[in-house]
Amino acid sequence: MDPESEKYYMEELEKQHKADLEVKAILQDFEARHEVMATIISDVSSGQAAMATNISDITNRQEVMATDVSAVSARQAVMATNINNITTRQETTTRDMDHLKDDVAAIKDTVNVISANTSHVKEIHPDLKPMIETAEARINKEKENLFYPNKGFRDAKVKLQKNRVVVIKGNTGDGKTAIAVQLLRWLSQEQGAGFLVKKEKHLSFDKDVVVVKEKHWSVEDVYRFNHDSIYVAVALLYGKVTPIGYIQNCPRKSLSYLTTSETATNMIVISSDHYTEMCERLLREFDCKESRYGTSIDSLDVWNDEEEYDDDICIGSLDVWNDPVFLISFVGLLDDRKIDKLDVLNKACYSGAEECALYLLSEGVKPDKDTELWSLFNRHRNDRNRQVCLLKRIVVYFSDETKVAMLNEACYYNADECALYLLSEGVKPDKATELSLFYRHWNDSNKECFLKKIFVYLNDETKVAVLNKACYSGAEECVIYLLSEGVKPDKETAWGSLINRHRRDSNRQLCLLKKIVVYLNDETKVDVLNEVCYHGAEECALYLLCEGVEPDKETPFSVVKGRRVKVLRKLLEYDVTPTARDKYNNNNVLHMACECKKEEMVTLLCDTYPHLVHYTDMLGRTPLHYVVGTGNCSIFQILERSVLNSLYRVEDQQHKCESVDGRVVHRNCVCAQYMAQLVDMDGRMWIWGNREVCLYLCQSYPALTTAVDNDGKTVLHKSCEGGNREVCLYLCQSNPALTTAVSKDGRHCLHYIAWSEFSDVDVFTECETHVKQYLESTGRKYDITTIFDNNGESVLDKAKEGAKKMARLWGTENNRLLDYLIDVFGKQK
Known part of the structure; x- marks a missing residue:
C-alpha cells in the first residue's frame, strides 16, 4: 500500500473509534468515584455496629456494678459522662451519613444525564450503516490489491504470534515496511476496537537515520552519506493485549529497546537472491577515495548481538x-565492470571486510605490498580467539614471504596467539621480526611467559637474536631462561646493558651476575668482564677476577673507560696491562687514561710502567700529545716528570737543566731536545692547543717557540690560526722575531689571524702592533699592503676567504675584521 492510502486508512479508523474512547474514559472515571462512595458508606455502617456493641457492654457492666453500691455509684457517674460523649458522636455520625446519601444521589443523577446525552453515540444512524459497510468493503478490496500476503508476511505473523516480537531483515525494495504495516493492520483486526496505542507509547526511530543535506555537499556526498537504504530493518513489539511499540529502520543500538533474549530468534529474512542494488552501492563505497569521519556504513548492521565497540567500524562489518x-x-x-580485483581486495582488507577478502583470495587474487592484511585482524584485536580463527582460514592462501610478513605484523601488534600459530606452522622469523614480543610479558605475573610457548619453534639463530634483544632490554629472567635452555651467546650479546640496568644497586648487579655466569664458558666470561668494567660495575669486575677469569688485551681499556681505580689496581697484577694495545689506533692504556683525564690512573700507570710514556699510537702520538689536546696541565706535569726521570738516568752534563727564578727552564739540555723532536707522523707539532699547557711549555722549553712542523709553521702561526689570543700575545712579546717568520707557503702570522674563524679585530690589531714595532726596531718599514704569501695573496685576500668560510659554517655575512681590513687597505691606496 502506498503511503497516502495507508494514511487515509488509518485516519478513517481513528475517526470511527474516537467517540468510543472518550465515552469509555468518562464511564471509567464515574465508576471509580462510585466505588469510592460505596467504600465510605460501608465504613460508616461498620462504625454504627461498633457503637451498638459498646452500649451493650455498658449495660452489662452496670448490672455487675450493682452488687457494690458504693463502687457502682462512683462508676455510674463516670459511665454517665461516657454515655453523654457517645451520644454526641452518634448524632455527628448520623448527620455525616445524611450528607453522604445526598452526594451519592447527585452522582447517580449526573451519570444518568450523561448516559442519556451519549446514548446516540453508541447507536449509529440507520442511514449511515450501509455507507460504512460499503467503505469498509472498498478499503479491504484496495488492501488486497496493494499487498499480497507472501511467505515473508506469513512467517512474520507466525513469529509475532509466538515470540511477541519480530525483526524483519532484508535489502532495499524487499518490502520490509509493507510487511510491518500489514502486521499492524492484522493486529488491529484481531484485537478489535481497542487496538490503537496512545501516542506516548509509540516509538519511532525514522529520524535517527535520516541525513540532512548540507549546503556544501555535492550530490555524490549525499549519496554516500545515505547508507540507510542499503540495509535496514523493521521491528514490532506488542504486549499481551495491545501493541506497545513500533520500530522502523532502526540502527543496531536501537534494538536495545527490545526486551528480548536473542535477536536472531525473532528474525525473518526476506532478502532477494541477486542483491543487484546493494552490489552497486557497495561497489561505490569501494570506489570512493575519501573517507569521512562518522559516516560508517556499519551503523546499518543491526544483526549482531555482540557488544558495541567504541571504535569506528567500516563497511566490512556488514553481515x-x-x-x-x-x-x-x-x-x-x-x-x-572489469574492475581490478586486487584493488578491491586491498580496500576490503583496509575496511575489515574479511569474508569479501577471503572470497577474493580463494578466487586466486594475490595480495601485494599495498595489501593491509592485518587490518582484517585489528577489528578483532580484543578477541584473540577470533583472530586465530581468521588467521587459520586466510593463511592457506599466502606465500612463504607473506606468511613471514604476517608474523612480523602479529609480533608488532602484540598478537601473541597469532604469532604462536604461525611459528607452529613453520614460519621462520626474519630480521624485521619484532622479537621483543617473545619476552615482553615475562615479568607479568598474570600471564605465562610467551617465550616458553614458542621456544621450541625457534631455530638456534633466532634464539641467539632473542637473547641479545632480551639483554639489551634488561629482561633478566628471560636471559636466565634462555641460558638455562642452552642458548649460546655471541659477540653481540649486550651483557653490559643487562647488568647496567641496576647501576644504582651494586648488590643487585652482583646477584644477577652470579645467576648468569654459571651458564657461560670461559671465553664469554671474559666478554662479560670487559662489559662490566666498561660500565663501571666495580663489584662485578672484582668478583669475576677473584673467580679466576683471565683478562684479555681489551680489559685494561674497558677498566680505564669505566674509571674505577680499584679495578685497575687489581688488573695490574696481570701481565696484560703493559702490552695491551687498542685494536683501532694502536694506543696503550696510558694514552687512554690521559684522554679520559683520570689523574689517579695516570699516576698509577706512570709509577708502575714508566716506559709507556714513550710509546706512540698509529699516528706517532705519545701520551704527551693526548694530554696537551685535553688541556689538563696537572696530568701533563705527571707525564713530564716521568719523561724527565727516564732521561736523568743517564749521567751526562748535557742533561743538566737551568733554573730561572726558582723555575726549571730547559734551554739546551737533552730534555729540550726530546720535546722538540716530538712530532707525529704528519710532522705536526704538539705544543699548541690548550692555553694553560701551551704557556707552560713555552716558558719551560723556550726552544719550542722556534720549532717548526713539516709545513714550516711555528707555535705562533698555530696559535694565530686557532685564535688563542693569550698565547699569541705572549709569543709576540717574549720572542718578537717570530712575528716576521713565515711558513713554507709564505704566510705571515697576520695571514693566519685574518683567515681564522676564531679571530677578531682586537687580536689582529694587537699582534699587528707587535709586528710593526719589531720591523721598525730593525730598521724596516711596515706596510700591510705589501705582505703577500707565495700565491700572491694579501692579508685582505685571506680575510675575504675567511669571511666566506664563516658565512658557510655559521650562516653570517657580518665580519668586523674584514670590514676593518677593507677600511685599512682603502686608506693605504
Whole structure:
C-alpha cells in the first residue's frame, strides 16, 4: 500500500473509534468515584455496629456494678459522662451519613444525564450503516490489491504470534515496511476496537537515520552519506493485549529497546537472491577515495548481538558479506565492470571486510605490498580467539614471504596467539621480526611467559637474536631462561646493558651476575668482564677476577673507560696491562687514561710502567700529545716528570737543566731536545692547543717557540690560526722575531689571524702592533699592503676567504675584521 492510502486508512479508523474512547474514559472515571462512595458508606455502617456493641457492654457492666453500691455509684457517674460523649458522636455520625446519601444521589443523577446525552453515540444512524459497510468493503478490496500476503508476511505473523516480537531483515525494495504495516493492520483486526496505542507509547526511530543535506555537499556526498537504504530493518513489539511499540529502520543500538533474549530468534529474512542494488552501492563505497569521519556504513548492521565497540567500524562489518550468494553476485559485477580485483581486495582488507577478502583470495587474487592484511585482524584485536580463527582460514592462501610478513605484523601488534600459530606452522622469523614480543610479558605475573610457548619453534639463530634483544632490554629472567635452555651467546650479546640496568644497586648487579655466569664458558666470561668494567660495575669486575677469569688485551681499556681505580689496581697484577694495545689506533692504556683525564690512573700507570710514556699510537702520538689536546696541565706535569726521570738516568752534563727564578727552564739540555723532536707522523707539532699547557711549555722549553712542523709553521702561526689570543700575545712579546717568520707557503702570522674563524679585530690589531714595532726596531718599514704569501695573496685576500668560510659554517655575512681590513687597505691606496 502506498503511503497516502495507508494514511487515509488509518485516519478513517481513528475517526470511527474516537467517540468510543472518550465515552469509555468518562464511564471509567464515574465508576471509580462510585466505588469510592460505596467504600465510605460501608465504613460508616461498620462504625454504627461498633457503637451498638459498646452500649451493650455498658449495660452489662452496670448490672455487675450493682452488687457494690458504693463502687457502682462512683462508676455510674463516670459511665454517665461516657454515655453523654457517645451520644454526641452518634448524632455527628448520623448527620455525616445524611450528607453522604445526598452526594451519592447527585452522582447517580449526573451519570444518568450523561448516559442519556451519549446514548446516540453508541447507536449509529440507520442511514449511515450501509455507507460504512460499503467503505469498509472498498478499503479491504484496495488492501488486497496493494499487498499480497507472501511467505515473508506469513512467517512474520507466525513469529509475532509466538515470540511477541519480530525483526524483519532484508535489502532495499524487499518490502520490509509493507510487511510491518500489514502486521499492524492484522493486529488491529484481531484485537478489535481497542487496538490503537496512545501516542506516548509509540516509538519511532525514522529520524535517527535520516541525513540532512548540507549546503556544501555535492550530490555524490549525499549519496554516500545515505547508507540507510542499503540495509535496514523493521521491528514490532506488542504486549499481551495491545501493541506497545513500533520500530522502523532502526540502527543496531536501537534494538536495545527490545526486551528480548536473542535477536536472531525473532528474525525473518526476506532478502532477494541477486542483491543487484546493494552490489552497486557497495561497489561505490569501494570506489570512493575519501573517507569521512562518522559516516560508517556499519551503523546499518543491526544483526549482531555482540557488544558495541567504541571504535569506528567500516563497511566490512556488514553481515551481507556472510552470504555466499551475494559474494558471487558482487564478484560477478567486478568481472562485468572489469574492475581490478586486487584493488578491491586491498580496500576490503583496509575496511575489515574479511569474508569479501577471503572470497577474493580463494578466487586466486594475490595480495601485494599495498595489501593491509592485518587490518582484517585489528577489528578483532580484543578477541584473540577470533583472530586465530581468521588467521587459520586466510593463511592457506599466502606465500612463504607473506606468511613471514604476517608474523612480523602479529609480533608488532602484540598478537601473541597469532604469532604462536604461525611459528607452529613453520614460519621462520626474519630480521624485521619484532622479537621483543617473545619476552615482553615475562615479568607479568598474570600471564605465562610467551617465550616458553614458542621456544621450541625457534631455530638456534633466532634464539641467539632473542637473547641479545632480551639483554639489551634488561629482561633478566628471560636471559636466565634462555641460558638455562642452552642458548649460546655471541659477540653481540649486550651483557653490559643487562647488568647496567641496576647501576644504582651494586648488590643487585652482583646477584644477577652470579645467576648468569654459571651458564657461560670461559671465553664469554671474559666478554662479560670487559662489559662490566666498561660500565663501571666495580663489584662485578672484582668478583669475576677473584673467580679466576683471565683478562684479555681489551680489559685494561674497558677498566680505564669505566674509571674505577680499584679495578685497575687489581688488573695490574696481570701481565696484560703493559702490552695491551687498542685494536683501532694502536694506543696503550696510558694514552687512554690521559684522554679520559683520570689523574689517579695516570699516576698509577706512570709509577708502575714508566716506559709507556714513550710509546706512540698509529699516528706517532705519545701520551704527551693526548694530554696537551685535553688541556689538563696537572696530568701533563705527571707525564713530564716521568719523561724527565727516564732521561736523568743517564749521567751526562748535557742533561743538566737551568733554573730561572726558582723555575726549571730547559734551554739546551737533552730534555729540550726530546720535546722538540716530538712530532707525529704528519710532522705536526704538539705544543699548541690548550692555553694553560701551551704557556707552560713555552716558558719551560723556550726552544719550542722556534720549532717548526713539516709545513714550516711555528707555535705562533698555530696559535694565530686557532685564535688563542693569550698565547699569541705572549709569543709576540717574549720572542718578537717570530712575528716576521713565515711558513713554507709564505704566510705571515697576520695571514693566519685574518683567515681564522676564531679571530677578531682586537687580536689582529694587537699582534699587528707587535709586528710593526719589531720591523721598525730593525730598521724596516711596515706596510700591510705589501705582505703577500707565495700565491700572491694579501692579508685582505685571506680575510675575504675567511669571511666566506664563516658565512658557510655559521650562516653570517657580518665580519668586523674584514670590514676593518677593507677600511685599512682603502686608506693605504
